[in-house]
Amino acid sequence: MKILNKWPKYYKKDVVTHYCPGCGHGIVHRIVAELLEEMDLGKRAICVNPAGCAVLAYKYFDIDVIESAHGRGTAIATGAKRVRPDLFVFTYQGDGDLSAIGTAETIHSANRGEHISVIFINNAVYGMTGGQMAPTTLIGQKTTTCPAGRDPKFQGYPLHITDVVANFPGVVYAERVAVNGPAGIQKTKKAIQTAFQCQVDELGYSIIEVLSPCPTNWKKTPADSFKWITETMSKEFPIGVLTDKRGSGA
Amino acid sequence: MNKVFISGNHAFGEAAIRAGCRSYFGYPITPQNELGEYMAENLPKAGGVFVQSESETAAINMVIGASAAGARAMTSSSSPGISLKQEGISFLAGFQLPAVIVNVMRGGPGLGNIAPAQGDYFQATRGGGHGDYRTPVLAPASVQEVADLTFDAFDLADRYRTPVMILGDGMLGQMKEPVVFPEPIKNIPEKEWSLKGRGNGPSRYMASLILDTMEMERHNWELVRKYQEITKREVRYETYMLDDAKVVAVAYGTTARIAKAAIKRVRKEGVPAGLVRPITLWPFPKKILQELAQRVSQFVVFEMSAGQMVEDVLLSLEGRGNVHFHGRPGGVVPTPLEFARILYREYQRTVKSGS
Numbered sequence: 001m002k003i004l005n006k007w008p009k010y011y012k013k014d015v016v017t018h019y020c021p022g023c024g025h026g027i028v029h030r031i032v033a034e035l036l037e038e039m040d041l042g043k044r045a046i047c048v049n050p051a052g053c054a055v056l057a058y059k060y061f062d063i064d065v066i067e068s069a070h071g072r073g074t075a076i077a078t079g080a081k082r083v084r085p086d087l088f089v090f091t092y093q094g095d096g097d098l099s100a101i102g103t104a105e106t107i108h109s110a111n112r113g114e115h116i117s118v119i120f121i122n123n124a125v126y127g128m129t130g131g132q133m134a135p136t137t138l139i140g141q142k143t144t145t146c147p148a149g150r151d152p153k154f155q156g157y158p159l160h161i162t163d164v165v166a167n168f169p170g171v172v173y174a175e176r177v178a179v180n181g182p183a184g185i186q187k188t189k190k191a192i193q194t195a196f197q198c199q200v201d202e203l204g205y206s207i208i209e210v211l212s213p214c215p216t217n218w219k220k221t222p223a224d225s226f227k228w229i230t231e232t233m234s235k236e237f238p239i240g241v242l243t244d245k246r247g248s249g250a
Numbered sequence: 251m252n253k254v255f256i257s258g259n260h261a262f263g264e265a266a267i268r269a270g271c272r273s274y275f276g277y278p279i280t281p282q283n284e285l286g287e288y289m290a291e292n293l294p295k296a297g298g299v300f301v302q303s304e305s306e307t308a309a310i311n312m313v314i315g316a317s318a319a320g321a322r323a324m325t326s327s328s329s330p331g332i333s334l335k336q337e338g339i340s341f342l343a344g345f346q347l348p349a350v351i352v353n354v355m356r357g358g359p360g361l362g363n364i365a366p367a368q369g370d371y372f373q374a375t376r377g378g379g380h381g382d383y384r385t386p387v388l389a390p391a392s393v394q395e396v397a398d399l400t401f402d403a404f405d406l407a408d409r410y411r412t413p414v415m416i417l418g419d420g421m422l423g424q425m426k427e428p429v430v431f432p433e434p435i436k437n438i439p440e441k442e443w444s445l446k447g448r449g450n451g452p453s454r455y456m457a458s459l460i461l462d463t464m465e466m467e468r469h470n471w472e473l474v475r476k477y478q479e480i481t482k483r484e485v486r487y488e489t490y491m492l493d494d495a496k497v498v499a500v501a502y503g504t505t506a507r508i509a510k511a512a513i514k515r516v517r518k519e520g521v522p523a524g525l526v527r528p529i530t531l532w533p534f535p536k537k538i539l540q541e542l543a544q545r546v547s548q549f550v551v552f553e554m555s556a557g558q559m560v561e562d563v564l565l566s567l568e569g570r571g572n573v574h575f576h577g578r579p580g581g582v583v584p585t586p587l588e589f590a591r592i593l594y595r596e597y598q599r600t601v602k603s604g605s
């Protein structure tokens with residue numbers, strides 16, 4: 001008998017998820033847990049989780065986890081990885097966390113080429129605090145703090161921070177993927193695997209931006225959320241590899 | 251026993267390395283730049299990690315990461331930078347993570363200036379960041395004490411799993427004095443609680459978000475019990491010429507040294523003055539002041555601020571004695587003569603008149 005699917009070793013059992021139905025966080029959590037097992041990283045892993053909907057990630061990941069103040073994840077990861085280079089250290093952050101309040105930490109940890117892996121969940125809103133505008137909110141997208149839709153005259157433009165850091169010599173691998181259906185989920189897993197491998201191979205910093213549904217604050221069904229990512233969000237944030245310097249000895 | 255002539259800022263660094271500190275994260279700010287520079291030069295040689303961070307906020311969070319992973323970690327700054335670290339210090343307290351934070355104070359508020367000041371006493375002793383927590387605060391008054399207290403700070407931090415602040419000022423940081431350093435620590439006991447990957451054991455997490463109010467309260471009381479323990483065991487102070495004193499100065503750090511010189515001066519004029527110098531600002535040396543209040547009625551608090559520690563003196567004395575305050579905020583360093591005049595006046599005015 002071939003086992004097609006099993007409970008990931010590093011995903012806690014008997015926990016009830018706090019994520020909303022159709023939320024991308026749960027899907028990416030599962031991917032991460034599977035990879036920690038498949039790549040044999042779980043025993044030496046430390047996850048730095050954010051302030052954001054994933055603040056409770058330790059309830060699910062059965063590995064060592066430390067919570068960060070809002071936006072400071074990559075600084076904490078820097079400290080841990082520098083003193084214990086043998087550990088596998090990754091951050092898991094939302095778009096408010098990583099590209100608003102934590103912009104400086106994001107840019108500079110990337111520019112130093114810290115040997116960490118960054119999982120960046122872009123859902124174009126602040127999920128945890130109730131759907132306010134994020135730096136990644138699309139032009140015209142309505143949120144509780146841009147109720148008439150984001151107007152670049154007043155709120156500026158969606159911030160493409162992954163594209164920014166992809167230009168840095170110390171960033172070995174950057175890719176944008178989407179949780180928008182089975183194919184997207186498979187690609188997301190592949191991308192995170194590549195990022196993790198960069199750290200295993202001691203190559204430098206890697207970041208995977210995941211376009212991820214927030215049906216609750218988008219006020220859409222899970223199915224429509226997938227569709228919105230495919231048809232609208234990925235037009236602003238195109239899917240694809242943003243940098244791959246693995247062969248170049250960066 | 252090797253005596254070296256060294257600045258306060260360098261002494262912080264050398265003592266930290268000898269105390270087993272293997273990670274330092276900081277951002278330049280005057281008057282403590284020499285400390286970061288010393289670490290950049292010497293910490294890697296000792297097998298440690300030095301990172302110049304992009305901000306003080308990042309630095310304190312790097313400290314959190316290094317400390318969570320089990321290393322002895324340190325950061326330093328001066329007043330404006332310490333304000334930026336407060337969020338991280340609150341997290342360190344909540345996570346119960348050890349760390350040593352040096353504040354080489356300067357004049358404020360705002361950017362203020364780069365002269366020695368003591369205006370961050372409230373911030374240091376009241377917690378500074380948000381939430382119900384305390385931070386032990388050590389106040390050296392000489393470069394020798396910088397070395398000794400830095401050593402002790404790492405031990406205190408580890409013993410109680412708490413951030414510890416060392417509160418100096420620009421004078422102490424820049425001044426050179428002869429110092430005998432403690433012998434380097436050979437072995438630091440393994441920190442059982444640190445995150446090192448779960449291995450084959452159970453996974454662990456450090457979370458400061460505790461949504462359940464009863465759980466959060468339990469966590470708060472756990473911290474309080476620890477602070478009570480620290481208050482019971484770790485109070486430190488120095489006394490100077492108290493035996494026959496009728497006027498007692500209370501001062502810490504640089505100000506205490508100036509006060510000592512003033513006391514010597516007025517004693518020549520027949521004024522029986524003495525000094526209590528708090529070494530731990532939190533926990534504050536209450537008891538000695540209360541004991542003194544049984545026989546002394548005049549207390550004079552000297553600070554390089556507009557009056558902060560004086561509140562702790564008042565709280566300690568609980569209405570006993572007369573408390574006079576003399577402070578110089580803004581980075582002005584008072585002179586011994588200035589303090590001497592105050593001591594003389596207070597003695598004349600109140601003690602001699604028999605009140």
Ligand SMILES: Cc1ncc(C[n+]2csc(CCOP(=O)(O)OP(=O)(O)O)c2C)c(N)n1
Nearest residue numbers: 051052053070094095096097125126127128
């Ligand atoms: C210093 C600070 N400011 C504000 C907050 C409140 N806060 C918590 S999470 C969050 C935004 C979360 O949005 P995002 O990072 O996009 O993650 P998501 O919840 O969407 O996954 C904010 C503003 C906080 N916890 N700390």
Ligand code: SF4
Nearest residue numbers: 019020023053127214
């Ligand atoms: S609010 Fe949005 S991001 Fe947060 S759990 Fe719900 S769906 Fe997910």
